Amino acid sequence: MLVIATLFFAWQDALTKHLVQTLPASQIVAVRFFFFALFALVYVGRGTDIKGGIAAAFRSQRPWLQIARGLLLSGEIIMFAYAIQFLGLAEMHTLFACFPLLITALSVPLLGESVGWRRWLAVMVGFIGTLIILRPDSGVFQPAALIALASALMFAVYNVLTRLVSRYDSFETSLLYLGVVGFAGAMLIAPFYWRPLAAAEAVWLLVISTTSIIGHLLLIKSLALAPAVILQPFNYFVLVWAIIIGFLLYGEVLSLTTLLGTGIVVGSGVFIARREYKLAAHSG
Structure with missing residues (x-):
């Protein structure tokens, strides 16, 4: 289910790359979050057994953390959509693949977690891989x-805050805040750049919103069936799909140097995920 979800997410990014050539990134994200907020409201109101429904789910023990999460993700997706109009789909995802390494590094100061020397070494090796991808002197x-x-960093902080807030609030509360606050955050920017939609653009926006919802449903279901620490390595399949779709739609071909750097980053991330799984199994 998670692998199929990553395929939907990759197609969503491919369509975003197409749309951002004619539409402002903030407008695309605002429409996406509008439909995601509707999905969250329906999911919490009808799809769960939470007592009190939507009103109860909105009662957060850490509302400011929830608001920060929503604004961070909204801003991150806008930056992602803006950057992807200048970068290839596969190239964008090779750079974005460093976010699990950033999560590991940030979990120490923000969550107070302990990271052993093996994982710190993997983080450093992964960042070397990122520099190989960037080739700043080439x-x-x-x-x-x-x-x-910067988008990857924001997404990493969002994930760390999600871990933190999960200690206090239910999944339904986090989902609701993400949808509603994310939409509100996008609308802080979108009205200043809003433009009328052509018929084809409206259809593609609907397709993007639909793929996002399907992808999140599959993600939610996969997390209900297996622990996140086991599923984490499978998230890298989005990079595989991005390389394939980028080639088929946009004729993108990654250089050997970029592929080498990507392999180092992904390998480091998989090592960290495997190490965290072993530690979780041992502590359990």
Whole structure:
């Protein structure tokens, strides 16, 4: 289910790359979050057994953390959509693949977690792989790559805050806040750049919103069937799909140097996930 979810997410990004050539990134994200907020409201109101329904789910023990999560993800997706108009789909995902390494590094100061020397070494090796992908001294470096890395950092912080807030709030509360606050955050920017939609653009926006919802449903179901620490390595399949779709739709071909750097980053991330699984199994 998670592998299929990553396929939907990759198609969603491929369509975003197409749409962002004519539509503002903030408008695309605002429409996506509008439909995601509706999905969250329906899911919590009808699809769960939480007592009190939507009103109860909105009662958070850490509302400011929930608001920060929603604003972070909304801003991150806007930056992702903006950067992808300058970078290839596969290239964007090779840079974004460093976010699990950032999560590991941030979990120490923000969550107070302990990270052993093996995982710190994997993080450092992964960052070397990121530098190989960037090649800042090669003449092919693009400033948009820094936006991609900033987007990955924001997504990492969002994930760390999600871990933190899960100690206090239910999944339904986090889902609701994410949808509603994310939409509100996108609408802080979108009205200033809003433009009328052509019929084809409206259809593609609907397709993007639908793939996002299906992908999240599959993600939610996969997390209900297996622990996140086991599923984490399978998230890298989005990179595989991005490389294939980028080639088929946009004729993108990654250089051997980029593939080498990507392999180092992914290998480091898989090692960290495997190490965390072993530690979780041992403590359990």
